[in-house]
Amino acid sequence: MPVAWDEFRLVRAITERGALAPAAASLGINPSTAFRRLAAIEAELGTRLFERHRSGYVATPAGEAMAAAAARMEEEVARFDREVADRAQTPSGLLRVTAAAPLVTDLLMPMLGRFRTRYPKVQIELVVSEEALNLSRRDADVALRATRDPPPNLVGRKLATIAWAVYGPVRGDADGANAVWVSPSEAVAGGLFARFVAARAGPERVAMRLNTVQGLCEAICEGIGIGPLPCYRGDRIAGLRRLSGPDPELAASLWLLTHPDLRHAARVRAFMDHVATEVAPLRPALEGRQAG
Structure with a gap:
């Protein structure tokens, strides 16, 4: 009997996190459910996928192979989603945006309000996170980040320097x-x-x-x-x-980033153009050139 896609995802989650509880939490299931499902997968395959240690779960060669297959499958699904999104010409559908909390409260939220007024067919899912989410896996479509070193696998534009x-x-x-x-x-x-x-x-x-x-x-x-x-x-x-002037040691760049496969999607292109236009008049304040 073929192993279901969800079981591949479970094995990958346990491999990446090394324990049942965080793996289950990432998938939105109970640890007891994850335990039963893993036991059923191993029974179905007739092989152990993990060695159980006090420090956690360590994948066997079979478990590593299954987790690697899950990663390839997930990337193919994400690639398909990006290709479908790219065909849409009118800004519409779900747009996942991620940014750190200070950027959301101080900068982004008013921009989101005006964006929604202009593009009412776009539904926004805002993920407030200090961590750099994986845009290749569609954890988010667009990221607003203050960084000196944007990931090389993403594309976008530098909006300003944050002093x-x-x-x-x-x-x-x-x-x-x-x-x-x-x-x-x-x-x-x-x-x-x-x-x-x-x-x-x-x-x-x-x-x-x-x-x-x-x-x-x-x-x-x-x-x-x-x-x-x-x-x-x-x-x-x-x-x-x-008490000091802007210190170059602390400066970072404000970047708006997306995956290369999504940059031509109508909703992504519209959002990136909108935010870039809105940030432009704020650059003096962002760059510390408007001290009181």
Whole structure:
């Protein structure tokens, strides 16, 4: 009896995550269901697909082969979806957009509202995520990302430079050599901002570490410490002032990216043109050229 496509997906998920619970969560099923299905697959095939260890599940050669087949099948399905989408000439259908939370709240949401007014036949699925989703697998159609190194397998356009500077409360002695800092954690931008703060303040002068830009901004506003913020955000807050000029060490580029097979799809092309047009007048603020 042929093995169903869903079973290939299950084996691949377990292989990639090394455990039943996260694999089941990624597929929207219960771990107990995943356990029963895996046992049934192995019984049907007459071979073990995973070795069970205390540290997790390790694929056997048969499991690795099945996971690799699942990856090839998934890519073919995604390729078919992209080809079908490319044939549509009128902007319509589902458009999956991903962006990090600060870009969504500060930039993207108003643009999405105006896009929907202009293209009412396009339904938007917005995925707010700090992680770079896999556009090749159609986890998203378009990504708005602040990055210095966009993936080489994607295409798109650089919209602006995002400048960062050090900010502190308008009131208070924040300029001294003994100022207390708040710092992004090592999990943010590969530790770039944490290293920036560490080069200027010893551990005893870091009052708080956070893993979100929103939290960092709130901490600075509350007077917990000084710290780096994107200029387009820090400059808009009346209670904050710049304590430095835009620092090239922290600058990143704002990119709008998609998969090469999707760039000519009507809804994707319309969205990318719309966002590029909307970002253009915001470039001075994004690039830190409108300090108050």
